Amino acid sequence: MIPKSEGVLESSLYVNDVSVSVRFYEKIFGLQVISDFGERGCAMRCGDRQVLLLFKKGGSRHIQSPHDGDGELHLAFAIPASELPAWETWLAENGIVVEEKRKWELGGESVYFRDPDRHLVEIATPGVWSIY
Template sequence: MHPNTEGILESSLYVTDLARSVSFYKKIFGFEVIGDFGERGCAMKAGKRHVLLLFKKGGSLNIVSPHDGDGELHLAFAIGADELTRWGAWLAENGITVEETQAWKLGGHSLYFRDPDRHLLEVATPGVWTIY
């Protein structure tokens, strides 16, 4: 039998302008920096037990590190059902376009939008998956 995990601890995004991305995630999500890797990147508290790592694209190439990536990635953030309308208004207030809204078969709802590096972000209410 396989050993257990307790879920995903870290997720990484690779960005072109670290300061711009940190500012975006602080302002839009309220995330705080909990680890500073200098020009290479940082760690942000993205929930009770989740860390969002922001790495400068190509910032790890001069050191021995497996951290680098490219392309537009996707992350979804859990929100309460009563927060969906507030999120829509908050994004509009901050000039962020909601690219898609989705009503899921299990009763959940999602809003999709982009960060400054065009990573596709989602805020999702319970009822998106059988486990959430």
């Protein structure tokens, strides 16, 4: 029998400049730093029980840690459908270029854009997945 899991607790992004990424996620999403790892990175509160980790690319090599990565990754933030127009306005006001808008067959909508490290960020309304 598979042991119980309560879902994803944390996700990591690997960034060139932690302070630039922190400012982006603070300003655009209102996330707050809850733990600072010095030059290695930080943890940001992302929802009630989720954490977004920002690690400096290559910043953990000197301490022999497996926390390192590279490349353009993807993450999605859940938003209420009623907030989608406000989000589109907010992104435009902050000079964020929308790369794609998509309406899904279950009725959900997604808007895609890039963070300072070119990670693909999505805001998604209910109806994107059968479970959301």
